[in-house]
Amino acid sequence: MWESNGIAGSVVNLGMKDREVLITSVVEAKPHHRELFPCATTWPFFTAIGTTILFIASIFTPWAVIWGSPLVALLATCWWWPSLAEARRHREVEVPSQ
Amino acid sequence: MTRASDSPLAPGARSPVIDAARLPTYAFGNQSLVWWGTVGLMAIEGMVFALAIAVYFYVWTRVDEFPPRVMAPDLVWGVVNTAIMLLSLLPNQWAKSAAERRDLRAVRIALVICIVLAFAFLGVRALEFTTLNVRWDTNAYGSIVWILLALHTTHLLTDTWDTVVLGLAVFDDGRVEGKRFVDVSENAFYWYFVVASWLPIWFVIYIAPRLLQK
Numbered sequence: 001m002w003e004s005n006g007i008a009g010s011v012v013n014l015g016m017k018d019r020e021v022l023i024t025s026v027v028e029a030k031p032h033h034r035e036l037f038p039c040a041t042t043w044p045f046f047t048a049i050g051t052t053i054l055f056i057a058s059i060f061t062p063w064a065v066i067w068g069s070p071l072v073a074l075l076a077t078c079w080w081w082p083s084l085a086e087a088r089r090h091r092e093v094e095v096p097s098q
Numbered sequence: 099m100t101r102a103s104d105s106p107l108a109p110g111a112r113s114p115v116i117d118a119a120r121l122p123t124y125a126f127g128n129q130s131l132v133w134w135g136t137v138g139l140m141a142i143e144g145m146v147f148a149l150a151i152a153v154y155f156y157v158w159t160r161v162d163e164f165p166p167r168v169m170a171p172d173l174v175w176g177v178v179n180t181a182i183m184l185l186s187l188l189p190n191q192w193a194k195s196a197a198e199r200r201d202l203r204a205v206r207i208a209l210v211i212c213i214v215l216a217f218a219f220l221g222v223r224a225l226e227f228t229t230l231n232v233r234w235d236t237n238a239y240g241s242i243v244w245i246l247l248a249l250h251t252t253h254l255l256t257d258t259w260d261t262v263v264l265g266l267a268v269f270d271d272g273r274v275e276g277k278r279f280v281d282v283s284e285n286a287f288y289w290y291f292v293v294a295s296w297l298p299i300w301f302v303i304y305i306a307p308r309l310l311q312k
Contacts, residue, residue, distance in 0.1 A: 013119035022118060023131065032129055033122040036277065073256075077263050082273045090123070090275045096200070097122045097276065 015093055018086070033097065036090050043079035050075045124276040126198050132284045140291045143253065147295055150249055151302050154242045163312055165232070166239050170307035172229035179222040180300050183293045186215040194286035197279040202268065205282055209265040212289070216258040223251055230303075243303055250299050253292045260285055 011031075014020045019037040024030055054068030127133055158164055189211035196204035226247065234244035264285055267273045 011116045011118055013117050020118070020123075022116075022121075023125070023129070031116050031118070031121060033125045034118050035131055036123050073259055077259075080263070082267060082275070082278070084272045087273045087275045090277065093119075093123065094276050095120070095122045097125050 017089055018093075036093070039083070039086050041079065043075065047072065047075040047079050124280050126280060126283050130280055130284065132280055133287065136284050136288050136291075140288070143291075144295065147246075147249065147299065150242065150246050151298065154239075154246065154302055154306070157238045157242055158306075158310055161239070161312070164239070164310055165307045166237050168236060168240070169231040170311075171226075171231055171243070171304055173304055175222055175225040175229055176300055176304045179219050179226060180296065182215060182219045182222060183296055186212060186219070187290070187293060189215065190286045190289045194283050197282035197286070200276075200279050202274060205268055205279070206265075209261060209268065209282070213258070213261055213265055216254070216261060220251075220254055220258060223247075223254060246299050246303055250292075250296055253295070257285075257289060257292050260288075 011022055014022065014034060015036070018039055020034045021037060023032050023035050025032055050068070050072045054064055054072055057064030057068060124130070189208045193205055193208035193212060196208055227244075230240075230243055230247070232240035232243060234241055264278075264281055268278055268282065
């Protein structure tokens with residue numbers, strides 16, 4: 001993608017429904033694949049709240065780490081858990097890795 | 099410079115135009131973003147392990163008797179767990195190679211075996227805690243031995259949880275997509291780290307007190 005005077009050409013046909021990011025090689029910036037990103041979700045916010053509660057509570061009792069960890073793990077799992085609609089949309093535009 | 103021969107240019111384009119629709123939507127290994135994230139995590143966690151091991155040897159330099167007024171940990175459960183962990187590399191490698199072949203059936207079977215082995219060494223790990231022959235609050239040696247084992251146990255717990263959640267996702271056809279295979283591959287990659295990091299920790303907890311006895 002690099003020219004001596006800047007970026008050459010343009011990228012077309014990235015997805016419009018879900019966020020996609022063009023991934024290139026490090027040195028030559030040769031296009032390699034497009035990463036399909038998850039759709040927007042509020043779970044990162046709730047995970048941040050859970051983590052904050054864990055850290056603040058751990059100032060007062062170390063047991064907060066024990067009881068808070070499953071809460072954070074559960075929230076992080078909800079964050080990661082793939083939705084059926086999103087997985088279906090991703091499959092529609094999927095191009096297998098070579 | 100990107101040329102028509104080595105990039106997915108739109109046919110007939112006058113200037114380099116990259117048609118992203120023709121690019122793969124996921125990749126394995128060091129071409130994957132998840133791989134780089136996993137390597138970063140390993141670097142951070144590896145440094146934490148190294149610091150904890152350094153503390154152990156610092157304690158050794160500061161005492162006249164080692165292990166200080168306690169017996170060295172019993173070897174049995176540590177050896178059993180090391181054997182189970184090394185054994186777990188086989189289904190783990192199977193899961194990784196099956197994921198990179200996009201063989202869903204093999205991935206499912208391999209993940210189930212990995213989960214069974216993960217629960218096996220979590221059970222044995224609980225027994226390890228009972229045979230350290232020192233409490234966490236007995237002295238500085240006891241504290242660092244418990245910290246070393248607890249740090250590694252945290253990794254066992256999180257990777258077991260990861261594998262269970264990933265296993266649930268791949269058993270649901272509706273949630274399977276190309277990225278799930280990348281997740282399985284990277285989960286296996288992280289598992290190598292969990293096993294590899296255990297070997298020096300095992301040596302420090304179980305062998306060092308015998309070799310460095312004062």
